[in-house]
Structure formats: structure tokens, C-alpha cells
Amino acid sequence: MTPLDTDIAHLLAGSMVLVSFLLLYQDRMFALLNIFAVHAWVLAFSVAWQAHLQQAPHLFITALIALVFKGVFIPVALHRIVVRLGIHRSIESVVSVGPTMLFGMALVALSIVVMLPVTEAAGAFVREDLAFALSIVLLGLLMMVTRRNAVGQVIGFMSLENGLVLAATGARGMPLVVEISVAFSVLIAFIIIGIFLFRIRERFDSVDVRALDMSRGESP
């Protein structure tokens, strides 16, 4: 592996963290979906590059799955759902952008601090990837926490899953069976979430999840 190869892998994985931050920052619905598509595309390139470096052809299939399902199919479908629900306005988040960003930054620092000592036995390459992947997962979780809108939470969940795939590829790839089953479980989760969105809207006339709190009797 030449230094340039590692640099490109590093660049792609690092851009995924950056795109995760863009997801956190973006508060408009369509832009959010587009950035999510970019997230998946970068993931696909990253995985394909790893496949090339590790000489692991089955990882190309993983990349293809990421590209087709998460890069094209899910964003297009979510786009349609958003249009049908009529919620293509701006989405409000619980905390404002500045503190969320700082919190995200702290999470990235945390994942580096946690990951680097733990994985000392592994190669430098795997360590970097795992640190990036953990930060993407944590940023996805943060996004799910800070968004009130159900669609924003779905995007957070999907970006979290992208981080998991990145972690799995970094750790010398994962068996294809596992990858395919993960892809399908995400697809099924997406379908369930899609149906759920319509159900929430039907019952509460909004996809603001605070409405659910009210029905549980938790807040006025």
C-alpha cells in the first residue's frame, strides 16, 4: 500500500464524518435528503476503495448495495414521502445549530480517545477506520436525538447504519451473507418507518414526534 492509497482511504472516511456534520447542520428537508444521498455515495466510494486495497471482490458488492439502495433508492423514496406528506418546509431541531455542532465535535473527540487506545494491536488503517466509524455512529445517534421531525430521525438512523458498514469494511471486510442481510434489514426498517410516518400523520396530523409524547400522557 503506497502512502497515497492510505491517504485516499483516509480522505474518503474523513469526508463521511464531514457529511455527517452537514446532516446535523442542515435544517431544510430536501437538502437534508440530498446530503444523505451524498453520505451514501461517499460510503460507497470508501467501501469500493477498501475493496480495491484489500483485494476483496465481495466488498465491491457491498459498495454497490450502498450505492443503489442508500444512494438512490431510499433518498428518492423519502423524497416522495416528504412530498406526499406535504412537509417540505424547514424542520426545527430541539437544540440550536451551534451547541449541536459543538456537541458533535465532542463526540468525534470522544470516539478518537476511546478507539485509538483500545485498538492498539490492530493496524493503523483499521484503527483510523474504526475511529471514523464510531464518530459517524455517534453523530447519527445525536441527530436522532436532536430532531423532532420523524423524517430527520429516519435520516439519522440511516446515517448511523452507514457508519456501521464503514466499521465492518475497515475490519477486513465482513461476510457477504451478513452484509446482504444487513442491507435487507435496513430496507425493511425503511419500509416500516415509511408506513409508520403515514400512520403518525394520519393520527396526529403532523410528523412532529412531540405529538406521541402527548398521547402517552407524558407532557401537556
Added chain:
Amino acid sequence: MIRGWHTQLAQIVLVLLLAPLLSGVTRKIKSRLLRRRGTSVFQPYRDLLKLIRKEAVVAENSSWLFRTAPYIVFATTWLAAALVPTFATGLTFSAAADVIVIVALLGTARFFLALAGLDVGTSFGGIGSSREMMFASLAEPAMLLVVFTVALFAGSTQLSSISAHMTGPGVGLNISLALALIALIIVSIAENARVPVDNPATHLELTMVHEAMILEYSGRHLAVIEAAASMKLLLYVSLIACIFTPWGTTVAGSGAVAYAIGLGSYLLKLAAFGFMLVVFETAIAKMRVFRVPEFLSVALMLGLLGVILLFISRVPQ
């Protein structure tokens, strides 16, 4: 053989002479992109000459600060611009050409300009100064984080050494550098009052920042401030060129051919960056003033992320 201090002197003169041309060229390209004919690229020189010849009108209740501030702003900006290696590195002042010094000089210029805006006591000047300070409180830390990223990467805060390190081997694609570049571009746009933050082509608009501070100035005072503003743009473009695209830059003391190549590549870089800046400006709309802190906090965040990610790249291989 051309010696170091000759080069330094040439550089000091060059930034002064070239700065209005850069403004002129960006204005011209912008007009052409908007399908207007636009003024000549030498119009900023004519404007400056005209303003110098005119009488300086000073408000009645202004203090000495109002009259001295333009010269302080001009001097600090000129000094800062002369410290950035443009076509040659290894200049006489390069021991002092620390990026942090440049940030501090620009901060001094900003401080005096904001004071001058407050001095006359008009509401426009006050609002301009307060906004400038609000933006500066985010832009300066962001700039310093960019400096930290680059300095950690190159192992020095001196621009000549950074530039030499960037041309050397072992610098590949690096995510931290990419983040630092984006952050630096955002900071430059905000600092130079370009479109998404402020409109450089307007005089009377409620959202203006830079123009609001200098609204009371006229004659030679205004000429000096305008020259400083165009020099600041040149400074930021040179800074980006020096750190991120150091190819072709010569070292002081080499032959005439190397100098010609250095100067040619520098002019090319200026033209390229100017063109990109104008295309970006034309494609985007101006932001509301209260969205600017968000825009700048993105730069701050990118700088911070760059520093953090640098620690991952530093993992012993």
C-alpha cells in the same frame, strides 16, 4: 543573483500595486457574468487617484482617532500583506512572517476601523462596528484553528517553512488540510465582505457591514481605506495560494528565470482564485445578517474538526 531584501522590497511594492488590479479584475468578471459590460480593470486605480486629489471632509464632532485610524488600518494591512510570500519564499522578513502575527495585524486593523466607525456617533457607523465585531468573534478563532491545523501539519507557523513543507514529499491528500482550506475560504469571504456575508458593491443598504463603518470617510482617508480593503483581499488570496498551492513559487536568491516562473505562476493563481471567487459570488444570494454567525461557525467547526482529525492521521504507522 537577486538578494533576499531586494525580493522583500519588490514584494512590498508588488502587493501595493497589484491589489487594486485584483479588485478591478473581479469586478470586471462579475459584470461580464451578469451580462453587463463593466468598467475597465484599471478603474480602482482611477478611483483611488481621484479620491486622493479630493478634499477630505471630516465630521464636526470627530476626534483625532477618526483621522488617524485610516492610516493605521492601511499600515497594518500593508505590513501583513507584505509578510505573506507571494512569488518567492525565504524573504528577509520571513523570520517574522508568522501566520499568527498576520492574524494579529489584521485584528489590529479591524479594531481601529471599528473604533473609527463608532467615533463620529452616527447610527450607521455604530451598527457597522457592532456587526463587524460580532463576525470577528467567530472569524478570528476559526482563522486561528486553520493556522493550528496547518502549523501542526507542517511543524511550523512560519509561512516560508509551511510553503516549503507543502511542496516537499510526504504531503498527499489529507482530510485535515481539505477542511482547513474550506474553513480558510469561508473566513476570507467573511473578512473581505464578499457576497454571502456582505455586498461589496453597495453603499446604502441596511444589511451592510464594512461600508457602514466607513460611511463618514471621504477624500484621502477613504482612498487609504479602500486601498487597504483591496490589499486585504490580495492578502487572503496570497495566503491560500501560499499554503495550499505553493507550486512554482521561487526561493529568494535564485536566478532570473526562477523569478519569472514564480511571478507568472503567482499571477495565474491570483487570476484563477479571483475567477472562482466571482463565480461563487454570482451563484449565491446574500445572507441575512443573523445567519452569518451560523455560516462562520461552520468555518470554526471545520477548523476544529481538522485539528481533531489530524490526531488520527498522526497514528504511528
